[in-house]
Amino acid sequence: MVTASISLRGVGRTFGATRALAGVDLDLKPGVTGLLGPNGAGKTTLLRLLATALPPTQGRVSVLGLDPEVPAERTNIRRQLGYQPQEVGFPRGFTAFAFVDYIALLKEWTEPAARHAEVRRVLDLVGLSDLGAKRIRAMSGGQRRRVALAQALLGSPAVLILDEPTTGVDPEQRVTLRTVLAELARTSIVVLSTHQTEDVAALCERVIVLERGRVRYDGPVTELTGQAAGRVWLADEPDPAAKVSWRTGTGRYRNVGARMRDDVEHVEPSLEDAYLLLRGGSPEHEVAS
Amino acid sequence: MTTALAPARPQTGVGRTTFVALAAREMRRFVVNPVFLFAVVITAWWTWAGRGTAVADIGLVNAFTAIFLGGFGMMATFWLTRSMRASDPVVGVTPVTLPARTAALCAVAIVPFGCGCLALIAFLHFHSASDPAYGAFSPSARIAVVAGQIVVPSLGGPLLGVALGRWVRFPGAALVLFLVLWSWVSLVTVVSGSHPDSAPVAVLRLFAGFTFFALHSDAGGVTAWRGSPWFFLGWQLALCAIAVLVALLRGAEGRVRTRIIRALAIAGVAALVMLVLAAAGGFTHPVTA
Numbered sequence: 001m002v003t004a005s006i007s008l009r010g011v012g013r014t015f016g017a018t019r020a021l022a023g024v025d026l027d028l029k030p031g032v033t034g035l036l037g038p039n040g041a042g043k044t045t046l047l048r049l050l051a052t053a054l055p056p057t058q059g060r061v062s063v064l065g066l067d068p069e070v071p072a073e074r075t076n077i078r079r080q081l082g083y084q085p086q087e088v089g090f091p092r093g094f095t096a097f098a099f100v101d102y103i104a105l106l107k108e109w110t111e112p113a114a115r116h117a118e119v120r121r122v123l124d125l126v127g128l129s130d131l132g133a134k135r136i137r138a139m140s141g142g143q144r145r146r147v148a149l150a151q152a153l154l155g156s157p158a159v160l161i162l163d164e165p166t167t168g169v170d171p172e173q174r175v176t177l178r179t180v181l182a183e184l185a186r187t188s189i190v191v192l193s194t195h196q197t198e199d200v201a202a203l204c205e206r207v208i209v210l211e212r213g214r215v216r217y218d219g220p221v222t223e224l225t226g227q228a229a230g231r232v233w234l235a236d237e238p239d240p241a242a243k244v245s246w247r248t249g250t251g252r253y254r255n256v257g258a259r260m261r262d263d264v265e266h267v268e269p270s271l272e273d274a275y276l277l278l279r280g281g282s283p284e285h286e287v288a289s
Numbered sequence: 290m291t292t293a294l295a296p297a298r299p300q301t302g303v304g305r306t307t308f309v310a311l312a313a314r315e316m317r318r319f320v321v322n323p324v325f326l327f328a329v330v331i332t333a334w335w336t337w338a339g340r341g342t343a344v345a346d347i348g349l350v351n352a353f354t355a356i357f358l359g360g361f362g363m364m365a366t367f368w369l370t371r372s373m374r375a376s377d378p379v380v381g382v383t384p385v386t387l388p389a390r391t392a393a394l395c396a397v398a399i400v401p402f403g404c405g406c407l408a409l410i411a412f413l414h415f416h417s418a419s420d421p422a423y424g425a426f427s428p429s430a431r432i433a434v435v436a437g438q439i440v441v442p443s444l445g446g447p448l449l450g451v452a453l454g455r456w457v458r459f460p461g462a463a464l465v466l467f468l469v470l471w472s473w474v475s476l477v478t479v480v481s482g483s484h485p486d487s488a489p490v491a492v493l494r495l496f497a498g499f500t501f502f503a504l505h506s507d508a509g510g511v512t513a514w515r516g517s518p519w520f521f522l523g524w525q526l527a528l529c530a531i532a533v534l535v536a537l538l539r540g541a542e543g544r545v546r547t548r549i550i551r552a553l554a555i556a557g558v559a560a561l562v563m564l565v566l567a568a569a570g571g572f573t574h575p576v577t578a
Contacts, residue, residue: 051382071386071542078384089375099376102314106383106390110310151379 012058020045021213032185034200035193037210043193051083051161082152086163090136096147097132103151122150142168162192178203197272228269312396319397328361340415344422345505351438355499359446360467362401366447367463370454387540398447405443424503424513425578433518434502441525452536485575491515492568512577517570527560
């Protein structure tokens with residue numbers, strides 16, 4: 001059995017004088033991979049490359065053993081691809097069902113009965129089965145994102161690319177979506193970009209951190225979190241030795257610092273702590289309250 | 290809510306099946322477009338209201354059909370073509386290529402074309418081809434005149450709307466083009482009225498998607514102008530082909546693009562030849578009957 005895979009070798013992408021990605025080497029296998037990084041790090045550009053929406057200006061991309069630069073092979077990739085972009089506009093007057101049905105038609109579900117059953121299935125997966133007849137323009141932001149996710153799930157694709165899928169989605173739905181994605185990731189490559197580190201921690205076995213178009217970290221989530229062990233502590237005041245400090249709900253300050261400390265009250269690090277530590281907190285020492 | 294993932298894979302219907310299904314979907318969206326519905330209703334009303342009424346010259350009647358089915362049809366297909374633009378990030382990564390989607394939109398023009406054919410039949414029923422209002426043209430040329438004034442604009446206008454929607458971002462482009470075409474036809478008609486003998490003016494008059502072939506004056510009956518209605522019909526059809534090819538060119542790659550450009554060159558030459566023949570053929574001077 002051939003395992004589905006994606007590989008990028010020396011991939012770069014520029015937009016005029018702006019370099020969005022540079023020298024990216026990645027291999028992706030079935031499972032959920034999280035993509036973290038600050039705004040402008042190149043996450044969306046990388047996802048668009050994987051989704052065949054954008055060609056690289058340097059290097060080679062291979063998706064499921066196919067070359068997206070070759071039109072016929074690109075079409076074959078798209079037959080096995082689900083993509084939820086960061087921003088999706090919806091045509092005026094479309095209901096959730098009609099929109100997903102239209103996309104299903106473009107995904108070559110030509111037999112009406114099978115297509116309608118599939119549309120109902122994916123709307124059910126994202127918790128919109130009761131809102132299929134509602135016009136998208138009348139939906140909330142979170143519901144619209146779920147419509148966008150539903151179309152990406154059509155046909156349980158071998159490659160699922162999700163750009164901030166949980167933004168604006170309520171906690172209950174986020175948990176449900178994690179279940180759906182985890183199930184799909186048994187056989188499919190799922191790549192999701194997000195600013196919600198808790199989603200990555202809960203769902204992904206692997207995390208890639210991008211910074212200024214380059215891969216800053218690529219490895220298991222547990223390993224990245226482990227790097228912060230002994231570097232997160234609570235104190236009554238913001239610690240000048242910490243890279244980042246913020247006031248928690250208990251009134252105490254959570255400090256994340258680069259150096260191990262023994263003389264403080266350590267707490268279990270989260271992925272967010274590890275991410276902030278990796279990024280050096282921020283360009284300068286930061287205290288948030 | 291169900292979270293189980295069905296082992297669903299697209300029931301892939303390749304090529305032609307997908308195209309037919311997509312074209313049928315676009316037609317359903319087109320026929321409920323308020324602009325098109327208005328055009329159909331007003332054309333039907335206009336045709337019915339004119340039954341049994343003596344007309345001074347047929348062009349004055351047919352111009353309204355061209356304006357409504359052709360001009361309003363152009364605006365409706367322009368809207369239809371642009372309607373999915375907001376969803377491009379999703380639609381653009383489906384297996385159905387942009388030229389294939391454009392072809393499905395072009396197929397929509399069958400609907401206004403059919404309406405144009407019905408309008409032609411109704412017109413011939415209410416205004417017999419032997420009516421003096423047609424001018425001094427032969428019986429076959431009279432059919433060519435009304436086909437060129439009713440049927441072909443009903444086809445060409447909507448095709449032009451698709452081409453415009455694919456290439457122009459400005460939302461009011463169809464309305465602007467409609468006004469430009471209307472102004473051009475009005476201008477060259479006025480000039481033709483004052484210079485009926487001029488060959489260059491005849492070329493200018495025929496250099497349009499719609500033209501008048503005869504003009505009624507209270508003093509001297511109906512004057513048939515220079516030009517061949519049959520070759521003008523050829524010119525109009527070549528313009529239709531050019532509109533389709535220009536629309537298909539958007540997003541075309543590789544060999545498909547090369548073929549489209551080659552076909553465009555052939556259609557361009559054919560259009561030019563037809564225009565020259567239309568100007569050189571038919572009456573060589575105005576004939577009043």
